[in-house]
Amino acid sequence: MAYEKAELVKRLASIEGHIRGIQKMVEDETYCVDVLKQTFAVQRALNKFEGELLRGHLSTCVPNGFKDGRNDQMAKELADIFELSKR
Amino acid sequence: MAYEKAELVKRLASIEGHIRGIQKMVEDETYCVDVLKQTFAVQRALNKFEGELLRGHLSTCVPNGFKDGRNDQMAKELADIFELSKR
Amino acid sequence: MAYEKAELVKRLASIEGHIRGIQKMVEDETYCVDVLKQTFAVQRALNKFEGELLRGHLSTCVPNGFKDGRNDQMAKELADIFELSKR
Amino acid sequence: MAYEKAELVKRLASIEGHIRGIQKMVEDETYCVDVLKQTFAVQRALNKFEGELLRGHLSTCVPNGFKDGRNDQMAKELADIFELSKR
Numbered sequence: 614m615a616y617e618k619a620e621l622v623k624r625l626a627s628i629e630g631h632i633r634g635i636q637k638m639v640e641d642e643t644y645c646v647d648v649l650k651q652t653f654a655v656q657r658a659l660n661k662f663e664g665e666l667l668r669g670h671l672s673t674c675v676p677n678g679f680k681d682g683r684n685d686q687m688a689k690e691l692a693d694i695f696e697l698s699k700r
Numbered sequence: 701m702a703y704e705k706a707e708l709v710k711r712l713a714s715i716e717g718h719i720r721g722i723q724k725m726v727e728d729e730t731y732c733v734d735v736l737k738q739t740f741a742v743q744r745a746l747n748k749f750e751g752e753l754l755r756g757h758l759s760t761c762v763p764n765g766f767k768d769g770r771n772d773q774m775a776k777e778l779a780d781i782f783e784l785s786k787r
Numbered sequence: 788m789a790y791e792k793a794e795l796v797k798r799l800a801s802i803e804g805h806i807r808g809i810q811k812m813v814e815d816e817t818y819c820v821d822v823l824k825q826t827f828a829v830q831r832a833l834n835k836f837e838g839e840l841l842r843g844h845l846s847t848c849v850p851n852g853f854k855d856g857r858n859d860q861m862a863k864e865l866a867d868i869f870e871l872s873k874r
Numbered sequence: 875m876a877y878e879k880a881e882l883v884k885r886l887a888s889i890e891g892h893i894r895g896i897q898k899m900v901e902d903e904t905y906c907v908d909v910l911k912q913t914f915a916v917q918r919a920l921n922k923f924e925g926e927l928l929r930g931h932l933s934t935c936v937p938n939g940f941k942d943g944r945n946d947q948m949a950k951e952l953a954d955i956f957e958l959s960k961r
Binding site: 615616618621622624625626628629633634635636639640642644645646648649650652653655656659660662666667669670674690694697698 | 702703705708709712713715716719720722723726727728729731732733735737738739740743744746749753754756757761777780781784785
C-alpha cells in the first residue's frame with residue numbers, strides 16, 4: 614500500500630469533525646462570511662490530504678506501474694488527477 | 701438570515717457522509733487514485749455549498765451592509781473570500 | 788475609474804513579456820516541466836492582477852452601484868467573478 | 875521532445891494577443907468586471923496549454939524517466955506540478 618493508513622484516517626476524522634462544526638454554525642444561523650471561512654479551511658485540509666496521498670502514489674504505485682508496463686493506465690490516471698484537482 | 705438553513709444543513713450532512721465513506725475506503729486500503737477521485741468530488745460539493753452561501757450573502761447581507769454604510773467591512777470581507785476561495 | 792491605470796498596464800506588459808519568453812522556451816524545445824513552471828508563474832501574476840482590479844472594484848464601483856440601487860447587477864457580477872475565478 | 879512545438883507556439887501567440895487586448899481595455903478605462911472576465915479567459919487558455927503539455931510529459935518523458943531509473947526526479951517533479959497548479 615502506498616499510504617500511511619492511520620495517519621490518513623486521522624486527517625479524515627478531523628475533517629469530518631470540522632464539517633460537523635460547520636453544520637452547527639449553520640443551524641445557529643452564523644454570519645455567512647464566518648461559515649465560508651470554515652469551508653475554505655476544510656478545502657485546504659482536503660488539499661493537504663490529497664497532497665499526502667499523491668506523494669505516496671508517485672513514489673510507489675507510479676514507478677511500479679511503469680515498471681510493469683502499465684504506462685497508458687499510469688499516464689491516464691495522472692492526467693485525470695491533474696484535471697480534477699483544478700475544479 | 702441570508703440562507704436557507706435546512707437546505708444547507710442537508711448538503712453538509714451529505715458531505716459528512718461522503719467523508720466517512722472515504723475513511724472506510726482508506727481503512728480498506730483502496731487504490732490511491734480511487735480515493736483521490738472521491739476527495740475531489742467532496743471538494744466540488746463544497747464549491748457548490750460555498751456558491752449557494754455566497755449568492756445569499758450577495759443578495760442580502762451585502763446590499764444591507766452598503767445601505768448601512770459598512771462599506772469598508774463589506775469590501776474587505778469580499779476581497780478575503782475571493783482570496784481564500786483560490787487556495 | 789476604480790483602478791490605477793498605469794500600474795495595471797505595467798503589470799500586463801510584464802505578463803506579455805513573460806508569455807513571449809515561454810514561446811521562446813517552446814521553440815528551443817525546453818523540458819516540459821520547466822515550461823510548466825513558467826506558465827504557473829504567469830497564472831500567479833494574473834491572480835495578483837485580478838486581486839488588484841477586484842480591490843478597486845469592491846472599494847469604488849460596488850458601493851456606488853448599491854448606492855444607485857443597481858443591487859441585482861452588483862450581486863450577479865460578483866457571483867460571476869467568484870465562479871469564473873475558480874476555473 | 876514530448877510536445878507538438880508548432881501547436882503550442884500558436885496557442886501562446888494567441889494568449890499573447892489576448893493579453894495585449896486586455897492592456898488596450900485598461901488604457902481605454904474599460905469597466906473592471908469586463909476586464910476581469912478577459913483575464914479569467916486567459917487563465918482558462920493557460921490551463922488548456924498546461925493540460926496539453928502535461929499529457930505529452932506523462933506519455934513520453936515520464937515513462938522514459940522511470941525506465942531510466944530516475945524515479946525520484948519524476949516523482950518530485952510531478953508532485954511540484956500538482957502543487958503549483960493549484961495556486
